[in-house]
Amino acid sequence: MELSLTFHGHGLLAAFMFLLINLSLASSSSSSPPQGKSLPYMTSDAEEVAGKSFDYIVVGGGTAGCALAATLSERFTVLLVERVAQSFISKDGVMNRRGRVLGGSSAINFGFYSRASERFVKKVGLDKELVTEAYKWVESRIVFKPELTLWQTVAEFGLLEAGILPYNGFSFEHIEGTKVGATVFDECGIRHTSADLLEAGNPENITVLLNATVENVIFYNENRNKSRARGIRFIKSNGSPDQTHEAYLNQPESDGCSSWGDVILSAGALGSPQILLLSGIGPQQHLRNSSIPVVLDMEGVGQGMKDNPGIALLVDNKPQKRLPDTPQVVGIADDFKIIVEAGIIPVSLNATIMTVAAKVAFPESEGKLELNSRDPRENPSVQFNYLAKEKDLEECVKLSQLLERVARSQSIAMFVGTEHKNNLMSSEDELRKSCKKNGLRVVDGSTFLESPGTNPMATLLMLGRYQGIKILQEREDAGAFGIQQNP
Numbered sequence: 174m175e176l177s178l179t180f181h182g183h184g185l186l187a188a189f190m191f192l193l194i195n196l197s198l199a200s201s202s203s204s205s206p207p208q209g210k211s212l213p214y215m216t217s218d219a220e221e222v223a224g225k226s227f228d229y230i231v232v233g234g235g236t237a238g239c240a241l242a243a244t245l246s247e248r249f250t251v252l253l254v255e256r257v258a259q260s261f262i263s264k265d266g267v268m269n270r271r272g273r274v275l276g277g278s279s280a281i282n283f284g285f286y287s288r289a290s291e292r293f294v295k296k297v298g299l300d301k302e303l304v305t306e307a308y309k310w311v312e313s314r315i316v317f318k319p320e321l322t323l324w325q326t327v328a329e330f331g332l333l334e335a336g337i338l339p340y341n342g343f344s345f346e347h348i349e350g351t352k353v354g355a356t357v358f359d360e361c362g363i364r365h366t367s368a369d370l371l372e373a374g375n376p377e378n379i380t381v382l383l384n385a386t387v388e389n390v391i392f393y394n395e396n397r398n399k400s401r402a403r404g405i406r407f408i409k410s411n412g413s414p415d416q417t418h419e420a421y422l423n424q425p426e427s428d429g430c431s432s433w434g435d436v437i438l439s440a441g442a443l444g445s446p447q448i449l450l451l452s453g454i455g456p457q458q459h460l461r462n463s464s465i466p467v468v469l470d471m472e473g474v475g476q477g478m479k480d481n482p483g484i485a486l487l488v489d490n491k492p493q494k495r496l497p498d499t500p501q502v503v504g505i506a507d508d509f510k511i512i513v514e515a516g517i518i519p520v521s522l523n524a525t526i527m528t529v530a531a532k533v534a535f536p537e538s539e540g541k542l543e544l545n546s547r548d549p550r551e552n553p554s555v556q557f558n559y560l561a562k563e564k565d566l567e568e569c570v571k572l573s574q575l576l577e578r579v580a581r582s583q584s585i586a587m588f589v590g591t592e593h594k595n596n597l598m599s600s601e602d603e604l605r606k607s608c609k610k611n612g613l614r615v616v617d618g619s620t621f622l623e624s625p626g627t628n629p630m631a632t633l634l635m636l637g638r639y640q641g642i643k644i645l646q647e648r649e650d651a652g653a654f655g656i657q658q659n660p
Contacts, residue, residue, distance in 0.1 A: 213371050228423050229242075230252045246379045255383055256384055256410045285501070286357055287626040304639060316355045317356055335575060355631075386549045387407045388405075403421060404422055450474060493524065500516050
């Protein structure tokens with residue numbers, strides 16, 4: 174989603190749909206005691222949280238949200254709200270799954286970890302030194318160097334045979350060629366998610382509310398022309414939409430030496446714009462059509478939605494009883510425009526398939542998101558318009574040709590017991606038709622304007638820590654000068 178906003182002095186990248194809600198229309202704490210030594214208090218009882226106040230409310234306990242909550246808890250009380258995972262089908266007919274679970278998509282993806290490119294960090298205007306510090310904070314807690322499986326070693330040779338050079342060995346960095354990336358699976362095969370980062374925070378300052386769905390942000394009018402976020406309204410994810418609850422931000426002290434906290438949306442590329450729309454922030458006509466009072470007419474909300482189109486090729490003839498295998502090796506080709514990985518994917522309880530998959534990293538085609546219902550538990554209507562732009566279709570053809578070279582490499586052919594073939598089996602016209610007709614599937618469910626690395630997980634983890642540090646610094650600066658931040 175292409176949306177550039179700065180609210181309340183915190184410049185957040187709306188491409189990540191990681192939005193700080195603190196609006197000006199003219200242009201102490203309550204927390205339950207921790208259950209254990211290092212874990213925050215967690216509850217699925219909405220009544221237990223209803224009516225309480227916190228310094229910060231983070232909506233979305235996903236990849237970025239957990240890192241953010243842990244960082245803010247070093248000095249402030251935080252309410253972190255999360256719900257359960259949910260599948261959806263876009264209007265393009267592509268099925269996917271939203272990571273509505275504590276840990277977000279880091280709890281359900283392939284676990285491949287790779288930083289954003291230096292070009293990306295510079296392009297979006299992040300502080301390079303702080304970015305590196307935030308990455309290292311994440312990596313010291315939940316990221317590991319993998320021991321390559323046999324299939325990943327075979328795939329590594331296949332990528333090199335296909336001409337994806339140079340070979341870079343193991344690296345956190347997003348660099349062109351073939352490399353071994355990091356993983357969130359440890360040496361015992363146990364997945365570590367962003368939820369693990371909550372242990373790095375102050376458990377006495379964090380309350381995690383599970384199985385709750387935020388209906389909207391609560392605003393109050395300070396005067397005729399100014400409004401600000403005051404809290405959230407939420408319902409039980411499995412309850413009645415008519416039974417709502419509220420949680421609030423702590424109000425500043427009257428002496429003027431403290432300042433307002435924030436409601437921060439970290440609910441994902443689909444969840445954050447959905448909540449904005451339900452809160453009355455978005456295109457005026459769409460809000461009126463949905464019978465939602467307009468808080469702020471903002472045309473960019475829900476617009477410019479992008480996803481990475483991709484192709485997956487089967488390299489074995491039929492499902493077999495192999496253990497699942499997540500990607501550990503990646504090929505980055507065509508000036509970073511194409512990303513190739515291999516994996517072994519379950520198709521049933523006792524069968525898997527071997528695939529080589531690739532995605533277009535910088536799609537130009539874009540679509541939009543709109544509300545289907547005022548019920549926040551219902552998925553919004555999303556259309557990405559995959560391959561609508563000719564440039565994307567041309568890139569899909571290049572991607573398909575590269576995939577064929579990898580899948581038909583001598584290394585992979587020997588491993589699966591098929592005949593090695595040097596020539597490509599499909600013509601360019603056939604590949605164009607395949608891309609349009611039946612070769613398309615979503616490899617990566619993110620909706621960045623471009624892929625910040627091999628996939629966005631590492632950068633979202635970093636961004637949660639990065640923005641948390643930024644907020645702490647701003648609050649400290651405001652307190653040092655006895656300045657109350659303007660709403």
